[in-house]
Amino acid sequence: MADLTGRGQRRAARYSAVALLRxxxxxxxxxxxxxxxxxxxxxxxxxxxxxxxxxxTAYYLARNHGITDVAVLxxxxxxxxxSGRNTAIIRSNYLxxxxxxxxxxxxxxxxxxxxxxxxxxxxxxRGHLTLAHSDAxxxxxxxxxxxxxxxxxDSDIADPDEVKRLVPFLDTSAGARYPILGALYxxxxxIIRHDAVVWGYARAADSLGVHLHQDTEVTGIDVVGxxxxxxxxxxxxxxxxxxxxxxxxxxxxxxxxxxVRMPVQTFPLQAAVTEPVKPFLHTVVVSGxxxxxxxQTDRGExxxxxxxxPFASYSTRGSLEFIEGLAGHVLELMPSLAQLxxxxxxxxxxxxxxxFAPIMGSTGVDGFLVDVGWGTYGFKAGPVAGEAMAECVxxxxxxxxxxxxGLDRFEEGRLVAEKGAAAVGH
Amino acid sequence: MILLxxxxxxxxxxxxxxxxxxxxxxPDPEAATTEQWRDYLYFRQNVAGWTRxxxxxxxxxxxxxxxxxxxxxxxxxxxxxHAGQGDDS
Numbered sequence: 001m002a003d004l005t006g007r008g009q010r011r012a013a014r015y016s017a018v019a020l021l022r023x024x025x026x027x028x029x030x031x032x033x034x035x036x037x038x039x040x041x042x043x044x045x046x047x048x049x050x051x052x053x054x055x056x057t058a059y060y061l062a063r064n065h066g067i068t069d070v071a072v073l074x075x076x077x078x079x080x081x082x083s084g085r086n087t088a089i090i091r092s093n094y095l096x097x098x099x100x101x102x103x104x105x106x107x108x109x110x111x112x113x114x115x116x117x118x119x120x121x122x123x124x125x126r127g128h129l130t131l132a133h134s135d136a137x138x139x140x141x142x143x144x145x146x147x148x149x150x151x152x153x154d155s156d157i158a159d160p161d162e163v164k165r166l167v168p169f170l171d172t173s174a175g176a177r178y179p180i181l182g183a184l185y186x187x188x189x190x191i192i193r194h195d196a197v198v199w200g201y202a203r204a205a206d207s208l209g210v211h212l213h214q215d216t217e218v219t220g221i222d223v224v225g226x227x228x229x230x231x232x233x234x235x236x237x238x239x240x241x242x243x244x245x246x247x248x249x250x251x252x253x254x255x256x257x258x259x260v261r262m263p264v265q266t267f268p269l270q271a272a273v274t275e276p277v278k279p280f281l282h283t284v285v286v287s288g289x290x291x292x293x294x295x296q297t298d299r300g301e302x303x304x305x306x307x308x309x310p311f312a313s314y315s316t317r318g319s320l321e322f323i324e325g326l327a328g329h330v331l332e333l334m335p336s337l338a339q340l341x342x343x344x345x346x347x348x349x350x351x352x353x354x355x356f357a358p359i360m361g362s363t364g365v366d367g368f369l370v371d372v373g374w375g376t377y378g379f380k381a382g383p384v385a386g387e388a389m390a391e392c393v394x395x396x397x398x399x400x401x402x403x404x405x406g407l408d409r410f411e412e413g414r415l416v417a418e419k420g421a422a423a424v425g426h
Numbered sequence: 427m428i429l430l431x432x433x434x435x436x437x438x439x440x441x442x443x444x445x446x447x448x449x450x451x452x453p454d455p456e457a458a459t460t461e462q463w464r465d466y467l468y469f470r471q472n473v474a475g476w477t478r479x480x481x482x483x484x485x486x487x488x489x490x491x492x493x494x495x496x497x498x499x500x501x502x503x504x505x506x507x508h509a510g511q512g513d514d515s
Binding site: 264411 | 440441444445447460461464465467468469470471472474479497498499500
């Protein structure tokens, strides 16, 4: 039985080579990475959703603004939603200047995250190739490259020879069903260990005094006179003046508890992983035309992602037609993978917005904020989203870096138009 | 794979159909306020449970149909020929 008082549980000790050596020789259990508590009757800030966005928001509230009376509630376990189901790709080669600036800040924060959190998040900067199979997509790549360069992001067009040099296993022959005419090459892009990001933020937030409550489902949000007064949970009511909806998949339903409507439709996105093989793929390869992206993890497995399923659903079951289509597309790109076996497939829920950009900041209800609508690109934005939401709560103002992503943009017709670079094949 | 019972063609593979989305009521463009237009264009119920939606049989009879589907299980309960604007009950 876990001790729920928080007493007698040590704060996580600092990880270091010396600590590793000491534990290796001396044995004994490592201290738990974060503590468990009974929920208090009230908190200054309640965050709904214990994924990378919710945990990062809690961490930056405590670290940047000294607000530590914070609870993160999750109806399941930490990182069990989108944070544990994405394909862990990080990049900043977006199409709109506001998108590029935003994701580039996130990428920079990810690069420094291991040192900051004292947690190995295994960031692997390995380059990101977006293949062009037609003149039209090559033109869009050039456009993206120029927007990226103007914002100081390392991004350029690679010709088929350079693509072949970077990824020898790609079929770059002119006779391919979808010949490779070039690619957008983005050297700072890469992959990261997504669970480690969740655990690192959880551990760091806990050590600053944030309470993490797993298996704690929000069943209601109390609004009195247009202002949030508390949340109801399966573990009792909690009084609070500030609630942040940091959920993915469930953002419409959580917002509805506060009476806030969302321009969101939830679609599953399926992904799959192969058996591990020796390292041979050193970049992330993306094909929008073929609706697929491929990377090789540090363990040697190939991770395949795709576009969202063709119809809205909350189901996270994998489907046979998806895996058949995916395998066919992967073999179009790399025929030599034909003998490789798939280990498993899964689905995560993506909250799609009309303009493929997130919804962040205040709503019509005082004290109810959202950090939702993250579609297929939420994981790579975790650090910057957490930092911006924390600033939003602490100062009561919307930070400039997320000013374009407000809920009011739909009423005012200021959509962001990130569709061309946010994901594959939409 | 889920089967969709097309009212004209019978049960067919869902891959033959195009998903159109929730069935909503289009407000009168002359009379609608900005807020009503915003709601109609962008905001969705996004129900986790039984929902009514419009599909298009693009590889079959090329007609629109209304479907009742459970969004947590993808179970389909019925499909009707009346896929107009909120007039199909």
